[in-house]
Amino acid sequence: MKRWILPPEIAPADAARDAAAWGVPAPLARLLRSRGFSDQESVDRFLHPRLSRLDDPLRLPGMADAVDRIRRAIVAGERITVFGDYDVDGLTASALTLRTLRALGADARVFLPHRIEDGYGLRTDTVRRCIAETAPALIVTVDCGINSNEAVAAASAAGVDTVVTDHHLPDVNRRPAACAVVNPKLAPEGEPWRDLAGVGVAFKLCHALLKKDNGRGIAAERGFDLAAQLDLVALGTMGDAVPLRGENRILARHGLDRLNRSPAPGLAALLKAANYSGEIGDYQVGFILGPRLNAAGRLGGAGRALELLMAEREEDAAPAAAELDAANRERQAIEAATLAQAEAWLEEHFDPARDFGIVVSGRDWHPGVIGIAASRLVARHRRPTIVVTESADGAARGSSRSVEGFHLVEALSQCADLLDSYGGHAMAAGLTLPAANVPALRERFGAAARAKLAGADLRAELRVDQWMGLAEAGEELVEAIRDLRPFGEDNPAPIWAARGVRMVRCSKVGEGERHLRCTLADGGAQRDAIGFNLGKRDIPEGPLDMAFEIKLDEYNGRRSVQLHLRDLRPSA
Numbered sequence: 105m106k107r108w109i110l111p112p113e114i115a116p117a118d119a120a121r122d123a124a125a126w127g128v129p130a131p132l133a134r135l136l137r138s139r140g141f142s143d144q145e146s147v148d149r150f151l152h153p154r155l156s157r158l159d160d161p162l163r164l165p166g167m168a169d170a171v172d173r174i175r176r177a178i179v180a181g182e183r184i185t186v187f188g189d190y191d192v193d194g195l196t197a198s199a200l201t202l203r204t205l206r207a208l209g210a211d212a213r214v215f216l217p218h219r220i221e222d223g224y225g226l227r228t229d230t231v232r233r234c235i236a237e238t239a240p241a242l243i244v245t246v247d248c249g250i251n252s253n254e255a256v257a258a259a260s261a262a263g264v265d266t267v268v269t270d271h272h273l274p275d276v277n278r279r280p281a282a283c284a285v286v287n288p289k290l291a292p293e294g295e296p297w298r299d300l301a302g303v304g305v306a307f308k309l310c311h312a313l314l315k316k317d318n319g320r321g322i323a324a325e326r327g328f329d330l331a332a333q334l335d336l337v338a339l340g341t342m343g344d345a346v347p348l349r350g351e352n353r354i355l356a357r358h359g360l361d362r363l364n365r366s367p368a369p370g371l372a373a374l375l376k377a378a379n380y381s382g383e384i385g386d387y388q389v390g391f392i393l394g395p396r397l398n399a400a401g402r403l404g405g406a407g408r409a410l411e412l413l414m415a416e417r418e419e420d421a422a423p424a425a426a427e428l429d430a431a432n433r434e435r436q437a438i439e440a441a442t443l444a445q446a447e448a449w450l451e452e453h454f455d456p457a458r459d460f461g462i463v464v465s466g467r468d469w470h471p472g473v474i475g476i477a478a479s480r481l482v483a484r485h486r487r488p489t490i491v492v493t494e495s496a497d498g499a500a501r502g503s504s505r506s507v508e509g510f511h512l513v514e515a516l517s518q519c520a521d522l523l524d525s526y527g528g529h530a531m532a533a534g535l536t537l538p539a540a541n542v543p544a545l546r547e548r549f550g551a552a553a554r555a556k557l558a559g560a561d562l563r564a565e566l567r568v569d570q571w572m573g574l575a576e577a578g579e580e581l582v583e584a585i586r587d588l589r590p591f592g593e594d595n596p597a598p599i600w601a602a603r604g605v606r607m608v609r610c611s612k613v614g615e616g617e618r619h620l621r622c623t624l625a626d627g628g629a630q631r632d633a634i635g636f637n638l639g640k641r642d643i644p645e646g647p648l649d650m651a652f653e654i655k656l657d658e659y660n661g662r663r664s665v666q667l668h669l670r671d672l673r674p675s676a
Contacts, residue, residue: 106566106671108601108651111138113571129581132588134570135598151587153354155331161312164305165291169284170267171312174244178210182241186214187226187234188410189247189302190401192394196340197246197269197306199413200333204310205244207328208319213238216406219472224534226252226268231259240264242283244309247271247302249280250287256280269305271346273529296350303340304355307333334359335367336413338590342386343394347594356590360384370412373421377429386590399431402472403438439473442466443480446491456485461515461553463546465492465500465539475503475532482507486562488515488553494539502535504528509560515552519545566671568601568651574626577602577665582656597653602626604647604675612639620669624650632657635669647675 114122114134122133126147141147149157162168177184184205188198198214205212215234217223222230225248234243243259243266245252250270257280259266266282273289286305288298297308310330314320323330338359341352348356363371363384371393375381378392400409408424408431415421446464454462462481469477474491481489482505492502506512512533516526522545526535537545577600591597608630610622620635620643633652635641650672657666 105563105673107561107563108671108673109565109567110601111568111570114138129576129584131570131572131576131581131600132584134572138570150349150353153357155354155358158311158351158354159296161308161315163295164286164288164297164308164312166284166286167308167312170244170269170286170309171316173242173265173267173283174205174210174309174313175316177242178205178208181211183211183213183239184242184244185234185238185240186212187231187243187245187248188214188216189225190216190219190406190409191247192343192397193302193340194247195397195401195406195409195413196336196343197301197303198410200303200310200336201244201246201306202414203328203333204313204323204330207323207326208313209322209326213240214410216401216410218405219401220404225249226255228255228258231255232262235259235262235264242267245269246306249282250274250285250289251278251280253278253280256282269302269309271300271302271305299347299350299352301341301344301346301352303337303344304346304352307337307355331358332362332366333368335362335371338363339371339389339393339397342389342590342592343397345593348590348592349594353590353595356592360386360389360590363389368413368415369418370415370421370425373415373418373425374412374428376418377422377425386592389590390592395435396425396428396432399435400428402435403431403470404472435473438470439476439480442469442473442477442491445469446477446481450481450485454485456487459550460487460557461550462487462489463492463502463542463549464489465494465502465542467494468496469493471501471503474501475505475534478503478505481505483564486564488512488549488557490535490545490549492537492539492542492545494542498539500537500539500542502537504533504535506531507557507562508565510553510556515549515556518552519548522548566651567596567599569598570600572600572602573629574602574605574624574631575629577629577631577654577667579656579663579665582654582665585654599651599653599670601649601651603649605650606647607643610643614639622669624667631665631667633667633669635672638669638672641672643672644674649673649675 114137119130119134123130186198186201188194202214215238217230245268249268250272256266267284268282269286288300338356341356346352380392397409400406412421412424445466449464471493478489478491488506488510490502490504492500494500504512511530522541524536606625608623608625613619613621618639620638622633624631624633651670652667655666657664
């Protein structure tokens with residue numbers, strides 16, 4: 105059983121008043137109130153995120169200087185290289201910026217670092233290779249560069265200017281000496297665009313360029329429409345797990361609409377390669393499109409993924425789509441093998457009563473999947489985890505993921521003398537070290553985890569949005585919930601709970617009886633339910649509290665409400 109995190113309950117009279125004022129069902133009014141919405145305007149902005157509410161892009165720190173330098177390069181015929189990244193955020197930002205620059209008449213190229221050979225971001229050696237291969241007068245970074253002081257200096261020494269656009273946290277004490285640095289994190293808290301993804305920052309740059317000096321007219325003559333690129337913006341925004349509030353929500357909602365109406369040719373080809381033809385939502389972005397675009401970069405170079413995003417016709421993108429689909433299957437196989445080896449080691453060495461942190465290592469594990477493996481191990485064992493790959497030359501690199509309440513970078517700082525480098529944030533971090541130091545890291549990291557987590561409840565959390573009666577779980581509510589989409593970071597799919605529920609009937613279904621199929625009763629209301637992967641749970645006798653999502657099940661032309669169970673427990 106998970107640890108339920110329960111919301112403050114909303115009085116029925118207050119919920120009825122809110123529901124009438126906001127034009128939503130009472131359960132949704134309770135949910136919105138519990139998520140911090142308190143007035144008609146904030147509710148309307150959230151449920152109806154309009155493109156007209158996007159802020160002036162020139163308000164972003166550094167944007168005016170960035171636009172001026174890029175416009176001068178276009179007018180002078182200087183070559184501009186877009187320096188991107190190999191993940192879905194960096195790839196979509198690269199494609200969007202490259203398309204816009206070319207629509208404005210720029211001599212524009214793109215450079216993507218190689219995950220294995222170059223590592224992450226704008227580094228000195230990588231920027232020198234970028235200059236040698238693409239011969240730019242100006243480099244425009246997307247999704248990277250905010251703390252790349254040495255690399256920007258190296259470009260300047262080679263006679264190349266740099267405009268940095270990024271969304272990662274800046275070093276407050278140092279800033280790269282670029283022509284312009286555009287980063288929403290340099291603005292105070294409270295701005296609607298402060299949490300933009302890399303592709304969101306790129307979108308604001310493109311918007312600002314189009315506003316300048318009749319840029320929109322020039323681009324329109326070449327058949328370019330920035331709104332038609334919103335599918336890329338949604339894909340990168342949702343793939344980078346930034347909060348889906350403020351401008352991120354506007355961009356994601358309208359980008360998803362675009363994906364469903366008229367996706368870019370490359371994305372249409374990728375969906376076809378994945379044998380998917382239904383509605384595209386947050387699940388399809390997170391588990392169909394995103395992993396396939398990421399796969400090439402995880403296993404090596406991301407050039408094929410960028411080629412797909414830049415394709416003008418679906419048939420031209422088909423070969424790249426097939427390769428990315430195959431690369432994703434290869435990534436899954438590598439990930440599964442790595443995870444199996446890690447679990448085999450843990451079976452022999454890990455004691456959940458003794459060990460509060462996990463450090464597992466293997467020879468020549470693929471560095472592109474160790475972060476995913478770390479996430480999987482955290483989900484299974486509920487411990488902060490470092491997965492390390494060791495190479496034959498005695499070097500090692502690791503990727504780590506954490507649990508709530510344990511700050512990874514603070515813990516790694518206690519191991520700094522064992523490491524060559526480390527960095528990241530509370531929940532995810534990377535590190536390099538001599539392979540010989542892995543056993544000492546295991547001891548030191550484990551001690552830090554024990555000191556912080558001993559005695560803590562390490563069960564997985566389940567955050568319940570609101571209590572409800574089963575009679576409230578009707579089609580009207582399901583349709584109203586659609587206005588909350590897309591779901592993601594800081595806007596999860598609603599989880600409801602009902603008290604004192606009786607199981608009218610229940611059976612185990614699926615291969616190995618993995619799932620539960622039930623009919624639940626609450627007073628005079630009954631609802632059908634499915635509990636995926638709950639087949640091995642012991643079902644307590646007596647009344648139950650049930651946590652669930654509400655879905656519409658459509659079969660043979662019939663629509664019915666179905667509850668997707670997330671957890672259950674005896675009623676108090």
